[in-house]
Amino acid sequence: MKGITILGATGSVGTTTLDVVGRHRNRFQVIALTAHADVEGLLRQCLDHHPQYAVMVEETAAQRLRVRSKQLGLNVQVLSGKQALEDVAKLPENDCIMAAIVGAAGLLPTLAAVSTGKRVLLANKESLVMAGQLFMQAVREHGAELIPIDSEHNAIFQCLSSQERHGVRRILLTASGGPFRGWSQEKLRGITPAQACAHPKWSMGRKISVDSATLMNKGLEVIEARWLFETPPEHIEVLVHPQSIVHSLVEYADGSVLAQLSNPDMRTPIACGLAWPERLDAGVQSLDLCALGHLDFEPPDLITFPCLQLAKQAAQAGGSAPAILNAANEIAVQAFLEGQLPFTAIAHVVEQTLEQVFPSNPASIEAVLECDRRARIMAAAAMARVAA
Numbered sequence: 593m594k595g596i597t598i599l600g601a602t603g604s605v606g607t608t609t610l611d612v613v614g615r616h617r618n619r620f621q622v623i624a625l626t627a628h629a630d631v632e633g634l635l636r637q638c639l640d641h642h643p644q645y646a647v648m649v650e651e652t653a654a655q656r657l658r659v660r661s662k663q664l665g666l667n668v669q670v671l672s673g674k675q676a677l678e679d680v681a682k683l684p685e686n687d688c689i690m691a692a693i694v695g696a697a698g699l700l701p702t703l704a705a706v707s708t709g710k711r712v713l714l715a716n717k718e719s720l721v722m723a724g725q726l727f728m729q730a731v732r733e734h735g736a737e738l739i740p741i742d743s744e745h746n747a748i749f750q751c752l753s754s755q756e757r758h759g760v761r762r763i764l765l766t767a768s769g770g771p772f773r774g775w776s777q778e779k780l781r782g783i784t785p786a787q788a789c790a791h792p793k794w795s796m797g798r799k800i801s802v803d804s805a806t807l808m809n810k811g812l813e814v815i816e817a818r819w820l821f822e823t824p825p826e827h828i829e830v831l832v833h834p835q836s837i838v839h840s841l842v843e844y845a846d847g848s849v850l851a852q853l854s855n856p857d858m859r860t861p862i863a864c865g866l867a868w869p870e871r872l873d874a875g876v877q878s879l880d881l882c883a884l885g886h887l888d889f890e891p892p893d894l895i896t897f898p899c900l901q902l903a904k905q906a907a908q909a910g911g912s913a914p915a916i917l918n919a920a921n922e923i924a925v926q927a928f929l930e931g932q933l934p935f936t937a938i939a940h941v942v943e944q945t946l947e948q949v950f951p952s953n954p955a956s957i958e959a960v961l962e963c964d965r966r967a968r969i970m971a972a973a974a975m976a977r978v979a980a
């Protein structure tokens with residue numbers, strides 16, 4: 593039996609992970625599940641998977657979960673607060689930790705998981721975007737086994753695993769293009785959160801759905817790939833592939849190109865991460881290429897979707913630039929989701945924040961967090977200017 597803790601269990605990646613785990617109850621034992629405030633969601637998961645610990649970040653939510661679990665006779669220890677996220681990530685019973693909290697809030701718990709030297713399944717790409725160098729340094733120092741869960745990076749991981757990395761010429765990251773592929777900037781002006789969250793191929797949390805619609809998600813993934821695969825950003829290319837069947841490709845010096853294909857279903861990369869190097873039945877349908885008929889590829893539209901270009905520039909600039917980009921994006925996306933900022937203004941807020949926060953070379957995680965804090969203040973000011 594392998595012990596697994598899921599950070600961000602009630603989200604899209606968290607629930608999909610439990611779907612895969614639930615198909616193999618003889619192989620996995622759930623040790624801890626965490627959520628921010630979704631009491632009923634976490635309660636349902638506790639009833640189904642019987643973890644030893646459940647964490648709610650909000651204390652009032654934790655109180656409600658304690659009452660509800662007692663009423664239902666559940667034997668689970670309910671913890672609360674940010675520190676509890678790190679504590680359960682470090683439990684000795686864990687063999688594997690799924691890092692699936694959304695945004696910068698995932699950085700410290702994911703680093704806590706890394707510090708155990710265990711297998712870490714990385715969905716929280718923002719950790720690597722904010723603190724790539726320090727994060728990978730911690731992975732090496734603690735001997736953690738890092739397996740990417742983003743479908744693109746998991747595809748690259750699979751294409752690289754038995755190969756010599758020095759023979760890699762290029763990484764080709766595929767992108768679906770999001771719900772507004774082919775649209776003009778003019779048409780994007782009145783986009784609502786509901787439209788932005790209606791992704792044509794993937795069902796995901798709201799923040800990553802908006803990032804996919806602006807193409808910022810692909811920019812964050814370029815930065816993620818840069819650190820995961822020790823590849824300079826100029827050797828990472830983005831390719832729009834609307835069917836989302838080819839999840840990414842690796843080109844080698846001899847001209848060989850390896851790709852990983854599957855239906856767009858997160859259970860595939862999650863099952864790969866859980867079982868690697870073995871393979872698990874993830875409940876995913878077989879791929880029917882004849883039914884698909886064709887696979888299309890096109891270059892991304894960097895004019896209509898400037899966030900991808902901003903992220904590539906931040907990747908090139910290095911230092912704190914990606915952390916500044918990430919913080920500004922989180923602030924702007926949240927404002928858009930709350931109806932306070934137009935969709936097309938997200939890129940303006942990110943661009944202005946990058947122009948106004950002096951980039952540095954953070955030497956510690958504390959310095960990264962300070963940079964994140966300053967960038968959020970500047971992004972809020974940029975938002976006020978954009979709205980004026």
Ligand SMILES: NC(=O)c1ccc[n+]([C@@H]2O[C@H](COP(=O)([O-])OP(=O)(O)OC[C@H]3O[C@@H](n4cnc5c(N)ncnc54)[C@H](OP(=O)(O)O)[C@@H]3O)[C@@H](O)[C@H]2O)c1
Nearest residue numbers: 600602603604605627628629630693694697715716796797
């Ligand atoms: N969804 C996908 O298909 C997909 C694919 C690749 C990569 N990813 C990455 O995986 C991560 C999670 O994405 P998602 O789509 O699963 O997000 P999501 O559906 O929004 O779920 C986020 C999870 O994190 C918890 N959470 C939110 N804010 C938190 C905070 N401040 N502190 C602690 N926990 C917090 C949420 O708890 P509550 O439910 O209580 O709010 C929930 O459990 C993101 O980094 C995303 O980029 C997602």
